[in-house]
Amino acid sequence: MSAPTADSFPADTGAQDIADKLQAYLAGxxxxxxxxxxxxxxxxxxxxxxxxxxxxxxxxxxxxxMRRNFALASLDMSPQAEFDLLSWLSAQGLPVAKPWLCATxxxxxxxxxxxxxxxxxxxxxxxxxxxxxxxxxxxxxxxLVALQxxxxxxxxxxxxLATSADPVxxxxxxxxxALLDAPHAxxxxxxxxxxxxxxxxxPAPQRLAxxxxxxxxxxxxxxxxxxxxxxxxxLTHIGDPVEDLAWTMLWTSQYDVVGGMLSPADYVxxxxxxxxxxxxxxxxxxxxxxxxxxxxxxxxxxxxSISEDEQLSPSHVLxxxxxxxxxxxxxxxxxxxxxxxxxx
Amino acid sequence: xxxxxxxVLEAVRTYLTDRLLPTVxxxxxxxxxxxAKLIDNALGxxxxxxxxxxxxxxxxxxxxxxxxxxxxxxxxxxPIAAAxxxxxxxxxxxxxxxxxxxxxxxxxxxxxxALALQAIPGAQAAEQLRGLLETLGQNALARAKWxxxxxxxxxxxxxxxxx
Numbered sequence: 245m246s247a248p249t250a251d252s253f254p255a256d257t258g259a260q261d262i263a264d265k266l267q268a269y270l271a272g273x274x275x276x277x278x279x280x281x282x283x284x285x286x287x288x289x290x291x292x293x294x295x296x297x298x299x300x301x302x303x304x305x306x307x308x309x310m311r312r313n314f315a316l317a318s319l320d321m322s323p324q325a326e327f328d329l330l331s332w333l334s335a336q337g338l339p340v341a342k343p344w345l346c347a348t349x350x351x352x353x354x355x356x357x358x359x360x361x362x363x364x365x366x367x368x369x370x371x372x373x374x375x376x377x378x379x380x381x382x383x384x385x386x387x388l389v390a391l392q393x394x395x396x397x398x399x400x401x402x403x404x405l406a407t408s409a410d411p412v413x414x415x416x417x418x419x420x421x422a423l424l425d426a427p428h429a430x431x432x433x434x435x436x437x438x439x440x441x442x443x444x445x446x447p448a449p450q451r452l453a454x455x456x457x458x459x460x461x462x463x464x465x466x467x468x469x470x471x472x473x474x475x476x477x478x479l480t481h482i483g484d485p486v487e488d489l490a491w492t493m494l495w496t497s498q499y500d501v502v503g504g505m506l507s508p509a510d511y512v513x514x515x516x517x518x519x520x521x522x523x524x525x526x527x528x529x530x531x532x533x534x535x536x537x538x539x540x541x542x543x544x545x546x547x548x549s550i551s552e553d554e555q556l557s558p559s560h561v562l563x564x565x566x567x568x569x570x571x572x573x574x575x576x577x578x579x580x581x582x583x584x585x586x587x588x
Numbered sequence: 589x590x591x592x593x594x595x596v597l598e599a600v601r602t603y604l605t606d607r608l609l610p611t612v613x614x615x616x617x618x619x620x621x622x623x624a625k626l627i628d629n630a631l632g633x634x635x636x637x638x639x640x641x642x643x644x645x646x647x648x649x650x651x652x653x654x655x656x657x658x659x660x661x662x663x664x665x666x667p668i669a670a671a672x673x674x675x676x677x678x679x680x681x682x683x684x685x686x687x688x689x690x691x692x693x694x695x696x697x698x699x700x701x702a703l704a705l706q707a708i709p710g711a712q713a714a715e716q717l718r719g720l721l722e723t724l725g726q727n728a729l730a731r732a733k734w735x736x737x738x739x740x741x742x743x744x745x746x747x748x749x750x751x
Contacts, residue, residue: 285614318668430692433699440703496745508747529748536744543737558622565629568728568739573744575725579718580748582706 259283262295265352273345276301295307295364306342307362314355320478321405323356324348328404329477330360336398339391339473341465363473369462372499379470385505386514388464388472392492393518395474396453396485403454407482415483416446419538427545428556429564434571438537438578447527449484456480459488460495462503481499486523489515490531494539529584534578536570543567594631601627619709620636629734643689648694649676651720655701658712664704671697699723 263280270278279300286294286309295310313323321329327346334342344359351357366382371377377384408414420439424431429441455480465473493511496503502511516522543563556564591599604709612620652672659665675693679684698720705717732743 292640306658432724432728433695433702434728435722436699437702437706437721441706444706493747494745496742496747502747503745509749512749525749532745532748551746558619558626562622562626562736563729565626565735568731568745569735569738569743571728572725572732573746575721575728576744577748579721579725582714582717582721585714 246366247462247523257435259285259295263297263351266297269347269352270299270345270348275299289553294455294537299359308359309341309362310357310359312353312355321480322361323358323388325405326477327358329480332402332404333477338395338398339471340477341473341475363465363467363471365465365467367462367475368464368466368472369460369497369499371466372461372504377466377470381505382510385501385511386518388501389506389511391472391474391519392456392459392488393515395456395459396488396519398454400452400454400482403482404455405480411452411482412449412484412487413446415481416442416534419541421532422545423537426541427570429544429567432568432571434574434578435537435540435567438533438574441578441581442530442534442537447484447524447530449486449527450521450524451485452482453485454480454488455483455485455488457488457491461500462495482533484527486527487531489523490535491538493532494535526584528578529577529581533574533581536573536577540567540570540574594634597627597631597634601631625736629736633731633734638687640730641684641687644730645687645691645694647723647727648691650697651716651723652694652701654716654719655704658708658716662704662708662713664707664742665701668697668701668704673698 252521259465260283263283266280267278270280280297282296282298284296286296292311292313294312297310299306299308311323324346326345330340330343333340341363342361344361346356348356365371366374366376368377368388372381420442420447423435424439448523456474456477458476459474463474463476465475467473489512493502493508495501496508498504502508506514512523512528546560546563601624604620604627609617609620609624649672652668653676655665655672656669659669675690675697680690702717702724704721705713705720729743732738733740735743738744
């Protein structure tokens with residue numbers, strides 16, 4: 245789907261209009277005398293916006309977040325699929341924001357929206373930077389690694405995500421294609437070389453698992469009580485859990501799990517302890533190269549929200565200019581993988 | 589004296605940040621800030637782009653011509669070596685536009701070469717591939733200072749846990 249034009253944004257005139265429409269919609273869904281208050285915009289962009297609100301039903305007040313999708317990025321999952329996944333994860337006891345309602349075709353805004361539990365907290369990267377995390381950073385990180393291993397250990401029985409006969413191969417094909425076919429960009433030699441190498445060397449996974457797909461410190465909400473909530477499940481899929489580790493290892497500022505709270509080696513060792521298995525090093529190196537390709541595709545395509553026939557926004561151009569940094573990473577990893585291949 | 593390109597860009601940037609930014613709705617401010625950052629990055633790039641592209645073209649030409657040494661044993665390299673000879677012999681203009689076009693042609697040829705070398709077993713092809721990757725990686729890294737997403741001094745994670 246292409247990104248929206250100015251005309252395709254929801255035709256509401258402001259917070260009160262949104263509150264009125266939402267109240268009427270919820271009343272039609274059987275919520276008794278709903279009152280929407282405290283509506284305030286949290287984030288907004290070309291593909292979605294999010295709002296905080298308080299829903300009153302008589303004496304009961306429920307703090308909620310509303311996310312409206314103006315354009316479905318083709319590389320993200322649909323709002324309904326994400327709602328179903330979060331419902332399932334919540335039922336499994338995972339620390340996620342509990343989804344409350346998903347509206348698609350009958351949305352009063354003309355675009356899908358999801359209501360979910362609003363949790364007070366700060367994203368972990370910001371919380372660490374602001375020195376708001378009082379616990380030992382190493383212990384915090386080890387807890388997050390254990391949580392990541394717990395996600396990977398979930399039984400896939402009943403998981404609502406669709407999958408294919410070979411989800412690992414499918415992921416590699418999907419993201420290499422997304423990079424090579426990115427709009428407004430012709431793939432450079434390093435992107436082409438990395439994509440070809442990945443397609444030629446896809447490892448068989450030790451196991452299939454639920455892969456978060458974007459597990460990093462700024463997708464962890466750190467609650468005031470010192471417990472984490474895992475956010476941003478749009479890229480979640482069934483795949484090789486080592487892919488998830490490699491993605492986490494891509495983010496290595498002093499405020500991240502890897503490079504900040506734990507050394508890379510300690511991170512992998514902590515995962516091996518938590519998961520009770522050893523991580524195949526070739527697979528890890530493979531998925532590290534894949535992480536550069538996947539992030540490049542995301543930066544170039546806005547997760548698939550940009551089409552060839554529309555003008556890029558300055559924000560998209562700004563992101564796309566970071567791709568050479570990732571290509572430098574591809575070059576370094578490919579060179580080492582080539583050396584490893586020679587040594588093998 | 590009329591304003592040159594750098595002065596024009598600086599003036600546009602100042603207009604965006606000082607005059608326009610305070611007047612636009614909140615939903616448009618992030619794009620406006622991004623536009624100003626892009627101009628900042630472009631100002632730095634314009635200063636260095638021409639000699640940088642010339643040097644990179646020369647390096648890529650050298651790498652593609654080196655493929656000739658393997659082309660006799662590996663027929664997949666022959667068309668790349670021939671294309672490199674042809675491109676090296678072509679005249680091109682001095683303008684930045686002409687140079688960018690030539691850079692794109694050498695980059696495409698280097699992409700073909702990388703793919704071909706990956707498919708050839710043996711130490712010699714692997715050695716050439718490593719040299720190619722190193723040069724292309726340096727070319728990519730040279731652009732790290734003209735982006736605003738990653739820290740310029742640590743633009744990518746190069747962690748690889750030893751096997």
